[in-house]
Amino acid sequence: MTAQEARLCGxxxxxxxxxxxxxxxxxLLRSGAQNLRTIVNESGTPIDLVKKSLCVLMKHGACRxxxxxxxxxxPVEYQASCERILGILRYPRYIYTxxxxxxxxxxxxxxxxxxxxxxxxxxxxxxxxDRLTHNMEEGRSIxxxxxxxxxSKLVETHFLQRCPPVSEVVTGPPTPExxxxxxxxxxxxxAGRGKRRRSGEDVVLDQGTTKKAKTDLQTHGDEGIYxxxxxxxxxxxxxxxxxxxxxxSKLDQTSSEIVRTMLRMSEVTTTPSxxxxxALSANEVFRSLPANYSISRPILDQYLTLLVDDPMxxxxxxxxxxxxxxxxxxxxxxxxxxxxxxxxxxxxxxxxRSARIFRLLLRKRHLEQKQVEDFAMIPAKEAKDxxxxxxxxxLVLLQELPKTPDHAPSRTFYLYTVNQLATARMLLQHCYKAxxxxxxxxxxxxxxxxxxxxxxxxxxxxxxxxxxxxxEPEQLTEVEEMISAPEKQQxxxxxxxxxxxxxxxxxxxETIFLLKSYVASTARITR
Amino acid sequence: xxxRxRxRxRSNLTFSIExxxxxxxxxxxxxxxxxxxxxxxxxxxxxxxxxxxEAEYMQALKQEFRGAMKTLPFYIRPAAxxxxxxxxxxxxxxxxxxxxxxxxxxxxSRLPKELRIRVRxxxxxxxxxxxxxxDRSSANHNLSKKEDVLLKLxxxxxxxxxxxxxxxxxxxxxxxxxxxxxxxxxxxxxEEELEEVTCMQMYHITQG
Numbered sequence: 001m002t003a004q005e006a007r008l009c010g011x012x013x014x015x016x017x018x019x020x021x022x023x024x025x026x027x028l029l030r031s032g033a034q035n036l037r038t039i040v041n042e043s044g045t046p047i048d049l050v051k052k053s054l055c056v057l058m059k060h061g062a063c064r065x066x067x068x069x070x071x072x073x074x075p076v077e078y079q080a081s082c083e084r085i086l087g088i089l090r091y092p093r094y095i096y097t098x099x100x101x102x103x104x105x106x107x108x109x110x111x112x113x114x115x116x117x118x119x120x121x122x123x124x125x126x127x128x129x130d131r132l133t134h135n136m137e138e139g140r141s142i143x144x145x146x147x148x149x150x151x152s153k154l155v156e157t158h159f160l161q162r163c164p165p166v167s168e169v170v171t172g173p174p175t176p177e178x179x180x181x182x183x184x185x186x187x188x189x190x191a192g193r194g195k196r197r198r199s200g201e202d203v204v205l206d207q208g209t210t211k212k213a214k215t216d217l218q219t220h221g222d223e224g225i226y227x228x229x230x231x232x233x234x235x236x237x238x239x240x241x242x243x244x245x246x247x248x249s250k251l252d253q254t255s256s257e258i259v260r261t262m263l264r265m266s267e268v269t270t271t272p273s274x275x276x277x278x279a280l281s282a283n284e285v286f287r288s289l290p291a292n293y294s295i296s297r298p299i300l301d302q303y304l305t306l307l308v309d310d311p312m313x314x315x316x317x318x319x320x321x322x323x324x325x326x327x328x329x330x331x332x333x334x335x336x337x338x339x340x341x342x343x344x345x346x347x348x349x350x351x352x353r354s355a356r357i358f359r360l361l362l363r364k365r366h367l368e369q370k371q372v373e374d375f376a377m378i379p380a381k382e383a384k385d386x387x388x389x390x391x392x393x394x395l396v397l398l399q400e401l402p403k404t405p406d407h408a409p410s411r412t413f414y415l416y417t418v419n420q421l422a423t424a425r426m427l428l429q430h431c432y433k434a435x436x437x438x439x440x441x442x443x444x445x446x447x448x449x450x451x452x453x454x455x456x457x458x459x460x461x462x463x464x465x466x467x468x469x470x471x472e473p474e475q476l477t478e479v480e481e482m483i484s485a486p487e488k489q490q491x492x493x494x495x496x497x498x499x500x501x502x503x504x505x506x507x508x509x510e511t512i513f514l515l516k517s518y519v520a521s522t523a524r525i526t527r
Numbered sequence: 528x529x530x531r532x533r534x535r536x537r538s539n540l541t542f543s544i545e546x547x548x549x550x551x552x553x554x555x556x557x558x559x560x561x562x563x564x565x566x567x568x569x570x571x572x573x574x575x576x577x578x579x580x581e582a583e584y585m586q587a588l589k590q591e592f593r594g595a596m597k598t599l600p601f602y603i604r605p606a607a608x609x610x611x612x613x614x615x616x617x618x619x620x621x622x623x624x625x626x627x628x629x630x631x632x633x634x635x636s637r638l639p640k641e642l643r644i645r646v647r648x649x650x651x652x653x654x655x656x657x658x659x660x661x662d663r664s665s666a667n668h669n670l671s672k673k674e675d676v677l678l679k680l681x682x683x684x685x686x687x688x689x690x691x692x693x694x695x696x697x698x699x700x701x702x703x704x705x706x707x708x709x710x711x712x713x714x715x716x717x718e719e720e721l722e723e724v725t726c727m728q729m730y731h732i733t734q735g
């Protein structure tokens with residue numbers, strides 16, 4: 001939990017849950033596990049607001065409670081989870097992935113779950129059905145069963161999981177996987193269709209609304225079983241997507257299809273923390289290729305050989321039985337992708353010659369000043385300059401190798417080196433800082449133009465009401481003219497800036513995901 | 528001791544100059560005496576952002592999500608401090624957020640007991656809320672028992688008359704606020720009713 005992460009968490013909490021939750025959340029992040037009274041005293045917030053914030057944070061999984069440190073009698077302690085809050089950055093990506101895999105129904109299910117933290121299956125199904133019905137044309141509505149089937153598919157592929165049961169005596173962080181019924185869909189009696197919410201008509205029907213009150217009180221047999229989004233599964237999916245698109249851009253579409261097939265086949269057999277997938281024989285791969293990619297067997301063998309020989313080492317050969325046993329090297333792929341990211345960052349920031357020096361140092365590990373100049377084929381003065389710039393940014397380190405025990409400077413080797421893991425961590429922190437700055441800038445711009453935005457919103461509302469009540473065109477144009485042309489321009493440019501800032505946040509999040517996966521994967525390997 | 532090295536030890540540095548790559552006689556670069564500028568000039572311009580359908584869709588999703596979160600009960604706004612004198616109409620205006628009431632219904636079995644707060648009752652009974660709060664709040668309001676009972680009967684009557692439709696009640700309370708507050712309330716009321724018809728993008732900007 002670094003200062004940059006804490007600042008970013010604070011901004012994310014403020015945007016999504018308000019300033020009260022931001023204050024409590026950042027306080028918990030900075031001071032670790034605390035009990036309720038300490039939080040109230042140290043943060044200076046009234047106890048009711050603290051209670052509400054803690055309830056909200058726990059509903060969304062950002063905070064958990066555990067028994068106090070001093071034993072069973074001591075008050076309950078609360079601990080906030082930095083990673084979970086940072087995950088809010090990635091919500092649009094989760095929703096978009098659900099849309100590509102399970103179309104609109106899946107998208108809405110994931111969106112509703114992300115907005116509300118965790119919910120019972122019946123409430124999700126009802127809400128999603130109502131929303132889908134609302135967006136469809138008049139006269140059509142969605143059966144609950146359709147939503148239930150999409151929900152079951154999401155659970156089968158592990159994208160959704162049950163929340164683990166909560167008990168007062170919690171020893172460590174509860175892992176949902178340790179709960180045996182994690183992916184068991186309860187048998188629920190849900191019959192009905194989505195209700196279309198009509199704005200004006202609800203007022204009239206008395207019976208309609210009493211029926212509505214009754215259905216709200218119905219229990220569906222799955223009380224107490226809450227579902228949450230399984231972020232780890234989404235991350236595995238993203239990792240696979242990244243590898244496949246890297247292969248596609250480096251080699252060609254067919255090789256990426258082969259790698260996609262291999263990853264798909266090993267989805268269930270590979271543990272999430274494995275460094276490479278289970279070995280697959282070339283025969284199996286040939287049989288499982290998608291129907292529209294009919295390549296002949298020798299061609300497949302050639303492609304596999306190419307993939308194995310590629311310096312990025314995405315695919316490795318572990319044996320010769322069954323036509324050749326091949327694995328996808330997940331850890332090596334992540335390492336190489338992270339390395340490519342670092343190289344590209346240096347290139348964009350310092351120019352292609354500095355990038356050449358950086359790549360050289362990554363490949364050759366330790367080099368002296370003279371050797372750097374020779375291998376990179378850059379004149380001495382410029383090479384020196386670039387090296388020092390890279391060193392001042394902490395991308396390149398200096399390793400001293402004494403020849404004599406008295407470490408005399410004239411008799412010591414000074415070697416330049418790059419430490420990939422440390423550099424990746426540092427860049428990760430830079431990314432967090434970048435996103436925090438982007439959010440800050442967006443909030444600042446919105447605040448500056450607040451008056452203008454409010455005015456435009458009022459005018460929109462007036463326009464809409466006039467149109468709904470059927471006014472003449474002169475009235476409409478009159479209202480439109482209440483905003484002057486320069487103001488319209490200002491609004492337009494404001495909208496453009498905000499869109500750009502949002503887009504930039506999404507893109508930085510992709511880099512964050514890659515670097516974080518690499519760091520986590522390396523930590524797992526070395527443990 | 529200070530003057531002893533004059534002329535002899537002037538360029539006695541801890542590192543050898545040749546190893547660092549400086550030729551003899553060449554000056555060292557000048558030392559910097561102030562912190563680096565806050566916005567240093569960039570020699571290389573950044574790569575343009577990725578555009579395309581996917582990027583735009585995700586950006587729209589992000590803005591919608593932010594806007595939706597602001598409307599959900601999880602967005603906690605602290606109750607505005609009462610700066611004015613207590614007024615008679617206070618007990619009929621429950622007003623928006625109150626600190627000791629939570630707007631959504633959590634599953635209390637999953638939360639520690641100490642966090643339990645009163646859940647805000649649904650809209651039909653909103654008129655009776657001020658009466659309840661008057662009962663429990665601190666010694667400022669000293670109502671006798673008879674007044675309590677009378678007020679409760681009044682509130683229940685009102686509750687029945689107002690009917691069971693949420694919209695009507697909301698409209699009523701909104702109308703009351705509108706009369707009190709003037710044009711601000713009117714726009715809020717219109718926005719409330721017509722938020723679906725309002726231009727989506729402007730909605731995103733103001734909410735996000």
